[in-house]
Amino acid sequence: MTELALKGAPVDRARLLRLLQDYGVYAGVAVLLLVNIALTPHFLSTENFRTQAVQVAPVLIVALGMALAIGSEGVDLSVGSVMALSTSLLSLYLGYGPWVALIVAMLGGAVIGLANGSLIAFIGVQPIVATLALMVAGRGIALVLLPQLKDVRDPGMSSLGSGDLFGIPYLVLIAAALALAVGFTVKRTTFGRQLLAIGDSRPAAQLAGLPVRRVLIVVYVIAGVLAAIAGVLATARLQASDPTSLGTLMELSAITAVVVGGTPLSGGRIRIGGTVAGAVLIQLLTATLIKHDLPPSWTQIAQAVVIVLAVYAARERGKR
Amino acid sequence: MTHTHTERPARATGGGASPGKDIDEAPLGASRAERLSALAQQHGALVTLLLVAIGASIGFDTFLTGDNLENMAVSSAFLAIVALGMTFVIITGGIDLSVGSLFALGGVLGAWGSQYGTLVALLLPLAVCGLIGLVNGLLIAKARLAPFIVTLAAMLAARGILLAITDEGSNTYLVDEKSFFASLGQEKLLGIGVPVWITVALFVVGAVMLRRSRFGQYVYAVGGNEDAAALMGAPVARTKIAVYTLSGLCAGLAGALNAAWLVSGVTILGTGMELEAISAVVIGGTLLTGGFGFISGSLVGVLLLKVIQNVINQIGSLDSAYQQVVSGAFLAVVVIAQTWLGRRRRMM
Secondary structure: OHHHHHHOHHHHHHHHHHHHHHHHHHHHHHHHHHHHHHHOOOOOOHHHHHHHHHHHHHHHHHHHHHHHHHHOOOOOOOHHHHHHHHHHHHHHHHHHOHHHHHHHHHHHHHHHHHHHHHHHHHHOOOHHHHHHHHHHHHHHHHHHHOOOOEEOOOHHHHHHHHOEEOOEEHHHHHHHHHHHHHHHHHHHOHHHHHHHHHHHOHHHHHHOOOOHHHHHHHHHHHHHHHHHHHHHHHHHHHOEEOOOOOOOOHHHHHHHHHHHOOOOOOOOOOOHHHHHHHHHHHHHHHHHHHHOOOOHHHHHHHHHHHHHHHHHHHHHHHHO | OHHHHHHHHHHHHHOOOOHHHHHHHHHHHOOHHHHHHHHHHHHHHHHHHHHHHHHHHHHOOOOOOHHHHHHHHHHHHHHHHHHHHHHHHHHOOOOOOOHHHHHHHHHHHHHHHHHHOHHHHHHHHHHHHHHHHHHHHHHHHOOOOOHHHHHHHHHHHHHHHHHHHOOOOOOOOEOOOOOHHHHHHHOEEOOEEHHHHHHHHHHHHHHHHHHHOHHHHHHHHHHHOHHHHHHHOOOHHHHHHHHHHHHHHHHHHHHHHHHHHHOEOOOOOOOOHHHHHHHHHHHOOOOOOOOOOOHHHHHHHHHHHHHHHHHHHHHOOOOOHHHHHHHHHHHHHHHHHHHHHHHHHHHO
16 A cells, blocks of 8 residues: 555655645535534534524635735735724714715725735835734724724614525625625636736736736725625624724634635635635634534634644645 | 944944845945935934933923833833844744734743742743744744744644633732742842843843854844855754744743733733734834844834833823824834835945
8 A cells, every 4th residue: 555655656746735735625624514513413503504604704705805915925914903993983983874884994994905005016015014014003093993892783784794685694695795706806807817927926927017016906905895894794793893802813814714725825826715615614623623612722722733734735836 | 323323333343244234334335315324224213212202201290200211111121022032033034923922821831830939930931932932933944834824823822822721811820929030020120120130131142142143143144135045054944943932932031021020920911912022123123024133223112112102101091092003103104114215225
């Protein structure tokens, strides 16, 4: 057995690794599903699937924007703070009606994204540093606007958070629609092609005459708006605005989902299907640990291990 | 301005063979504009600190009191020790996001260990946090993973370990107030708190290490151009492993001293501290692109952040959230200025 495997090692190992990178996340989701169906009581119920899907929706929406940023060879660390800002703006403007509040919240995300994008595209600041500055300032602004937790009592918001269409929660429908839209943008539009070219090699894209700055700015604006939408949806689900804690460590979950899903940190390649599966994988992993009464500390350690393993697996491709 | 003159010779000799010397080189055949921009990069933070401090002492009677200064000095000390390790990491072109969690973990381990004596209370946090830093370094240098993602994972893992050993955060270990360990945090020597003395000593050691030792030269070389450093024969992997270990050790020590100061291992500390430390280092003039930076700047950066925080607290009517807004804005301004100054230099 071992000898046979060793014989064809160079080719097979590379191919196996590639398969693992591309489809490992789906296998991981399948394994976790099977394990849970076998071992976890009451796992196989509509109610449970609903809960899991509703919980994963905001993470997924943030991860979609993160996938674009990572595909452009950047990263957006400010997404969690944008969620906080969006929840503050939402509850401040809810008096003018839910639509106005929603638009203001999304505008807030767009402004932060515009600031990120301008720093990165025009001034040439590294993405990690630019978005770090906005991460610090963003949560500060959110807390200045709304210093403490505030209940959100609005019929529109509560139906958004807990309502459904044909039995599928609105949150899940919105997340799915956004995933399709972002997937289409990456695969089928000029913007998507330009984005991947820039992520592959910015100097080459520049020489080819691509509008590098404009594309980068749009990427971070989209990431900001998506994070703001996630903030609105999370607020609607929790029926409360909590700028102190909403979205903390969200950048980590989103990056994990993207990386686990097979998008390399080195840019030039985006896998939206993998990102969706990556977000589901993290959610299932957390749910599995919680349902088996493992404390949150173990969940955190497990998530850390998964991140490192995923990045380690993805590293081989970057080297080739 | 005296600082300008006292610092230059040390920098010139220390930076002699390092790729981080591009700014030292500037004054040789440089135009006046170029020299000014180099000066602004090195001493902008110090000038700002002096201006803010002078403004604050004129504006608030309570600013220049012994109590207030002592308070600011001690609370700066812990962040300064974390920023010291971070400076080494950033000069190599890396970043360490795990320091906030390691700071908290160090505090909890120190408080728990203090029941077995001061030696355990100091060595346990150093060993555990140093080990986590070592793992960070190995993953970054040997497995070649991106520093921010490795240390982000370490931040999560360290917080998880902290929760696991404190009964999910509900158990706060206390330090015996009469123990020698507690006196490390609380005693005063010549009217100045022991943590402040320790910090000053560490900064002197750190500055000498960075400026005068072979290791310091390697740190600059790795950050300046990793491939060139490897071709020159610098031990790139070992240097990287060393800086992340050092950063872990610094964060653990700072946490332990903070626990001695508070006489308890508070579990919720340290969130966002990595951002404060990075901000301080960058504001102090160290380039996030690596290859250039100095230890004294990080100290100035820490003091500047703490003075601004103090001023915001003095105003009273302002919420502490303004501190974050100001820090973030400050960070953005500094980074813009640095990028702009760097570009000008390259063009000339």
